[in-house]
Amino acid sequence: MMPDFESMVQRTRRDFLVSGSRGIGGLALAALLDRDRRLAPAKEPPRPGSPRSTAIMAERLRSHFAPRAKNCIFLYMEGGVSQLDLFDAKPRLLQLSGQKPPDSLTEKARFPFIQKESAVLLGSPHPFRRYGQCGMELSQWLPSIGACADEIALVRSMHTEAFNHHPGELLMYCGSMMLGRPSVGSWITYALGSESQNLPGYVVLTAGRAASGGNTMFSSGFLPSNYAGVMFRDRGEPVRDLANPPGWSAEARHLGLDALRDLNTQHRKAVGDPEIAARIASYELAARMQLAAPELTDLDREPAAMRAAYGVDRDAGGLTTYRGGGPDAFKSFARNCLMARRMVERGVRFVAIHHASWDHHNDLDSDLEFNCRVVDQPVGALLRDLKQRGLLDETLVVWASEFGRTPLGENRPGFAKVTGRDHHPFAFSLWMAGGGIRGGQVYGATDELGWNIERDPVHVNDFHATLLHCFGLDHERLTYRYQGRDFRLTDVAGSVVRPLVA
Secondary structure, three states, X not given: OOOOHHHHHOOOHHHHHHHHHHHHHHHHHHHHHHHOOOOOOOOOXXXXXXXXXXXXXXXXXXXXXXXXXOEEEEEEEEOOOOHHHHOOOOHHHHHOOOOOOOHHHHOOOOOOOOOHHHOOEOOOOOOEEEEOOOOEEEEOOOHHHHOOHHHEEEEEEEEOOOOOHHHHHHHHHHOOOOOOOOOHHXXXXXXXXXXXXXXXXXXXXXXXXXXXXXXXXXXXXXXXXXXXXXXXXXXOOXXXXXXXXXXXXXXXXXXXXXXXXXXXXXXXXXXXXXXXXXHHHHHHHHHHHHHHHHHHHOHHHOOHHHHHHHOOOOOOOOOOOOOOOOOHHHHHHHHHHHHHHHHHHOOOOEEEEEEEOOOOOOOHHHHHHHHHHHHHHHXXXXXXXXXXXXXXXXXXXEEEOOOEEEEEEOOOOOXXXXXXXXXXXXXXXXXXXXXXXXXXXXXXXXXXXXXXXXXXXXXXXXXXXXXXXXXXXXXXXXXXXXXXXXXOOOOOOOOOOHHHEO
C-alpha cells in the first residue's frame, strides 16, 4: 500500500538520508561493477578506450591464445644503430678494412650518400666481449646491457626495404612506409586497452634530438585518435596544457569540461561521427591525469639507490658531442627509463622511449661512444629492476632502429676523410627481452662482411608478428576495417619467429 501524501511530507530527515543513501549507494555500486566489467552491456556503444569498450575488445580477442606479455617498453634508437660496432662482430671485415669490396655486393645497392665507385670496406676497431652464461658477443661499450645477456634474444638478421630515415621509421613503428597507418603501440592498446584508469595506454618519452619522422611514428592513423601515443616530458609539466590555466579554479575547469562533454555528446548524436567519442574519452582521461601524472613523474619518491642505479643525476663525464642530444641527454634518457618502469607498474600498456640520433655518417667513434654512455646504464638498470620486481616476465622490452650501418666507409663528397657509415637496410640487429621471449640466444647470422643475411632472415613484418604473438594476438586476425579493407599491422606479410618465443 502506497503511503499517503501527508505521511511522506512528515518523513524525518534521517529517514530521507537513509533511503536516499541506498539509491546513491546503488549508483556507486553500479559504477564499480561497470568499471570491473560485471554489468551487462548497455545499449549505447561504449566510448573508445573506456573500461567497457576494453572489455568488449578483450572478449572479442579471447579466442586467440594466452598472452605472456602485458606491457611493452619499446626502446627506439633513431637514426640507424651500427650493428657492426655493437652487436655483430666481423673480424674478417676488420682484416679487409680499406680494400675495395667485390662489385657483386654493391652493383645493385642504393645508398643515400656513398659513392660506390670509390668506396672501401670499413672494419670496426672497437673490441667485443662475451657476456652472461650464454656467451653472447656484444661491444665492450655496452657492459650494463651485456650483463643482462641471458635475458636477451639478439636478432642479427633483420632486414627492411627502407634506406632513408622517415620511411624506415614508419615501417618499424607502423608496419608500412605509407603515412596514415597506426603505430604498433596504437594497435596493442586498441586490442587490449589499458589497465590504468588515470594514465594513457600508450605513452611516448623522448631524449636527444627530434626524430626525423616526428609524431607520424606515434600516430593512431585510422584508429580512433585516443589510441595515439601521448607525449610525456621527463620534467616540469608532464603533458603540455594538462594543468589548469592561470586563474582557473579546479571547479571552473571541471564545469568547463562537463559542458564540453555535453556539447560533444549532442554533436555526436547529431552527426554520428565516432571520432567525437574518442575526443570525449580523451578529455575525460586528461581530467584524471591532472592528479595521476604529477605523482608519476615525481622521481624524488624513488630511493636514492634506485636513482643512482639508473643514473638519473649523472653528467656527461666530459663528452661533448651533440649528435645524441648533448649533455642533457644523460639525465633525460635515464629519467625516461625509470619513468617507464613506474608506468608499467601503473598499468600503462605501451611505453616508447625514443633517443636520437644514431645517424653516424661521420665522427662514428666519438659519437657512438657518447650514445652508448647515454643509454647503456639506464637500459641495463631497467632490465634488472623489472626482473627484481617480477615484472620482466610480463613486460616485453625491445631495442630497435630503422636499419643498420653499411660495412663501407662513407665517402660523401665534401668530407675530408672517412669517419662514418651510411644506411644499410640489408642486414641489421635488434633485440628483445622478457614478456615471453626466450633469452640468452642469438638468432640469425650475416656473412663475414656483415653485408647480407646468411641464415634465418627476419623482416620487420615478422618482428611485428612476433611482438603481437607475445601479447596473445594473432597478427592476421587483429584487423580494423577502413575504406572497405581489413587493415592490420603486418599488412599482407609477416610470420611469427617461433624460436624467439619461450
